[in-house]
Amino acid sequence: MLETIPHVILVLSGKGGVGKSSVTVQLALSLVRAGKRVGVLDVDLTGPNIPRMFNVEDEKIRQAPGGWVPVRVGEREEGQEDTRIQLMSLGFLLKDRGDSVVWRGPKKTAMVRQFVTDVLWEDVEYLLIDTPPGTSDEHISLAEQLRNVNPDGAVIVTTPQAISTADVRKELNFCKKVGINVLGVVENMSGFVCPHCSECTNVFSSGGGLVMANEFGVEFLGKVPIDPAFNMMIESQGSWEGKGGLVQRYGDSQLCGVFKGITERLVVKVSPPEKGRDEKALSDVSGLN
Amino acid sequence: MAAVALPLQANIMGPPPADPQLVAPEPEHCPGPSSDLAGKGDACAGCPNQQICATAPKGPDPDLPLINARMSTIAHKLLIISGKGGVGKSTFTSMLAHAFAQSPSTQVGVCDIDICGPSIPRMMGALGESIHSSSSGWSPVYVADNLGVMSIQFMLPGKDDAIIWRGPKKNGLIKQFLKDVEWGVLDWLLVDTPPGTSDEHLSVCGYLKGTGVDGAVVVTTPQEVALLDVRKEIDFCRKAGIEVLGVVENMSGFVCPNCEGESQIFHATTGGARALCKEMNIPFLGAVPLDPRIGVACDYGESFFDAYPESPACEGLMGIIGKLREGMGLPPLESEGVEEEEEEEEE
Numbered sequence: 001m002l003e004t005i006p007h008v009i010l011v012l013s014g015k016g017g018v019g020k021s022s023v024t025v026q027l028a029l030s031l032v033r034a035g036k037r038v039g040v041l042d043v044d045l046t047g048p049n050i051p052r053m054f055n056v057e058d059e060k061i062r063q064a065p066g067g068w069v070p071v072r073v074g075e076r077e078e079g080q081e082d083t084r085i086q087l088m089s090l091g092f093l094l095k096d097r098g099d100s101v102v103w104r105g106p107k108k109t110a111m112v113r114q115f116v117t118d119v120l121w122e123d124v125e126y127l128l129i130d131t132p133p134g135t136s137d138e139h140i141s142l143a144e145q146l147r148n149v150n151p152d153g154a155v156i157v158t159t160p161q162a163i164s165t166a167d168v169r170k171e172l173n174f175c176k177k178v179g180i181n182v183l184g185v186v187e188n189m190s191g192f193v194c195p196h197c198s199e200c201t202n203v204f205s206s207g208g209g210l211v212m213a214n215e216f217g218v219e220f221l222g223k224v225p226i227d228p229a230f231n232m233m234i235e236s237q238g239s240w241e242g243k244g245g246l247v248q249r250y251g252d253s254q255l256c257g258v259f260k261g262i263t264e265r266l267v268v269k270v271s272p273p274e275k276g277r278d279e280k281a282l283s284d285v286s287g288l289n
Numbered sequence: 290m291a292a293v294a295l296p297l298q299a300n301i302m303g304p305p306p307a308d309p310q311l312v313a314p315e316p317e318h319c320p321g322p323s324s325d326l327a328g329k330g331d332a333c334a335g336c337p338n339q340q341i342c343a344t345a346p347k348g349p350d351p352d353l354p355l356i357n358a359r360m361s362t363i364a365h366k367l368l369i370i371s372g373k374g375g376v377g378k379s380t381f382t383s384m385l386a387h388a389f390a391q392s393p394s395t396q397v398g399v400c401d402i403d404i405c406g407p408s409i410p411r412m413m414g415a416l417g418e419s420i421h422s423s424s425s426g427w428s429p430v431y432v433a434d435n436l437g438v439m440s441i442q443f444m445l446p447g448k449d450d451a452i453i454w455r456g457p458k459k460n461g462l463i464k465q466f467l468k469d470v471e472w473g474v475l476d477w478l479l480v481d482t483p484p485g486t487s488d489e490h491l492s493v494c495g496y497l498k499g500t501g502v503d504g505a506v507v508v509t510t511p512q513e514v515a516l517l518d519v520r521k522e523i524d525f526c527r528k529a530g531i532e533v534l535g536v537v538e539n540m541s542g543f544v545c546p547n548c549e550g551e552s553q554i555f556h557a558t559t560g561g562a563r564a565l566c567k568e569m570n571i572p573f574l575g576a577v578p579l580d581p582r583i584g585v586a587c588d589y590g591e592s593f594f595d596a597y598p599e600s601p602a603c604e605g606l607m608g609i610i611g612k613l614r615e616g617m618g619l620p621p622l623e624s625e626g627v628e629e630e631e632e633e634e635e636e
């Protein structure tokens with residue numbers, strides 16, 4: 001099913017809690033804001049966060065002839081094509097949001113295969129795949145299942161401190177071993193500007209992602225600061241009234257500009273101009289607001 | 290269109306069964322190599338393991354008595370868990386270990402079962418070490434006379450090597466950590482786990498259940514995305530029959546080192562760990578504020594607990610230890626060494 005999607009991008013990290021899901025969400029929002037059609041596949045089976053982050057925890061996945069129908073989020077303009085973000089996550093299959101999913105490897109492998117082969121994505125141009133931390137069953141299965149799909153590659157997320165880059169180095173070596181192309185490194189939670197005195201503190205140190213990218217000879221896509229307002233935005237979605245969903249409101253976020261830059265670099269990276277795979281991509285993204 | 294239902298979950302109530310040696314990976318709909326249906330299920334037809342599974346002896350894992358014997362010399366066994374990644378399980382584990390090890394008469398072990406992302410060796414200043422094995426087992430790496438550590442990181446040829454293992458291999462190693470490591474007589478064994486509810490958790494809970502494990506300490510950060518995963522972890526513990534001793538809220542509040550103004554980096558929009566504990570009726574053990582010096586100490590393998598004993602983070606930790614011990618029916622930390630041995634050194 002994924003063979004027909006022009007761009008498949010994984011978001012990976014060896015370390016947990018560094019912001020894989022947040023980066024996935026923001027890449028999706030940035031791509032949509034640039035007029036792209038986006039799908040998000042959440043392969044974190046035991047800790048799926050994508051439904052919460054898009055405020056669609058109560059949605060369910062439906063079975064249609066030929067496969068599973070993804071959940072749509074965003075606003076649909078009347079009379080226009082449905083360009084909303086398409087989501088698939090194990091979170092949509094749970095009876096209660098607090099239920100644990102306790103599976104050993106083979107069950108996980110089966111679910112990953114189903115996610116890759118049985119979802120009815122509709123005209124998606126960019127499919128982003130959010131993953132759990134580590135280099136185990138989900139990752140091995142994903143690498144195997146995606147072999148025929150020929151994904152563009154992976155965005156690697158890390159925070160700056162050594163305890164995080166140490167695990168992420170393992171992820172880079174994993175990519176090398178299983179033949180996943182590394183598109184670049186995002187350094188998340190890099191510095192925090194105190195709202196009281198405007199002094200920047202490196203809460204989780206700074207620069208570690210850049211050093212690691214250089215050492216492994218992969219592109220450094222950018223630094224993302226800590227922005228508590230981002231969490232507030234995600235968490236307050238339920239109380240928004242009137243028009244303007246996450247896609248619009250993200251435009252006011254301090255992080256939107258940062259991710260615009262990262263997304264531009266990524267789009268260029270996955271659409272080499274000489275191949276003309278997606279020539280309009282760059283101008284589209286640059287032309288944004 | 291019908292809503293899609295979730296497939297059945299692994300059985301986590303019983304003791305871990307004996308696992309036959311397979312010659313090929315389990316097929317997708319494998320009934321389980323040790324289940325009653327092994328070798329006889331629909332998925333077994335054509336599976337290279339079919340004969341092995343069908344003829345393998347059924348029953349509990351024959352290694353269980355060996356694990357029980359090893360664990361019998363350990364007074365208290367705690368699991369440090371969280372559904373969410375990066376909330377500070379390993380940091381909390383190492384701080385807890387250092388705090389317990391303050392008293393020279395208290396023997397402490399830390400077992401790191403995070404196979405894909407082991408952080409304990411770096412945090413505890415033992416990054417370049419390796420383990421020694423003898424006929425009687427593997428000896429832990431000692432970072433202090435009374436503080437031993439075991440981690441897969443000690444077994445890797447290169448520090449950046451990725452461990453690309455599926456479940457069964459991880460389970461095998463965890464079993465060895467519990468069966469073959471010469472912990473000796475310990476007051477505390479702290480088991481640091483990876484995030485999630487998967488093979489590692491099933492295995493360690495299964496193996497430890499019969500050994501009188503005290504229970505699990507759950508670590509979270511204040512925001513709902515983390516609490517959401519923590520709910521799942523607590524649900525898992527309940528299903529697995531592991532007692533939840535309480536929840537620790539980490540990184541709650543950040544104090545600017547420049548102006549001392551406090552801000553919330555991970556907003557507790559749903560009431561944080563306190564509200565979760567109330568809702569799920571489990572003890573709230575306390576909170577540790579976000580202190581950038583903790584991260585630096587971890588990177589350099591220094592004990593934050595020893596370097597900044599007066600910091601709010603350490604005060605938070607001491608409060609947590611107090612509550613934890615109280616819940617376990619133990620006397621406060623100050624009196625431990627005095628009671629167990631006539632030591633006068635500790636503070």
Ligand SMILES: Nc1ncnc2c1ncn2[C@@H]1O[C@H](COP(=O)(O)OP(=O)(O)OP(=O)(O)O)[C@@H](O)[C@H]1O
Binds near residue numbers: 020
């Ligand atoms: N730049 C940022 N500024 C502020 N908060 C952030 C930032 N990036 C991530 N966060 C927050 O940090 C927490 C962890 O992020 P996230 O859930 O995306 O990590 P993850 O790597 O997907 O974690 P897991 O390993 O558990 O899947 C979330 O609450 C998220 O909102």
Ligand SMILES: [Mg+2]
Binds near residue numbers: 022049130131
């Ligand atoms: Mg995530």
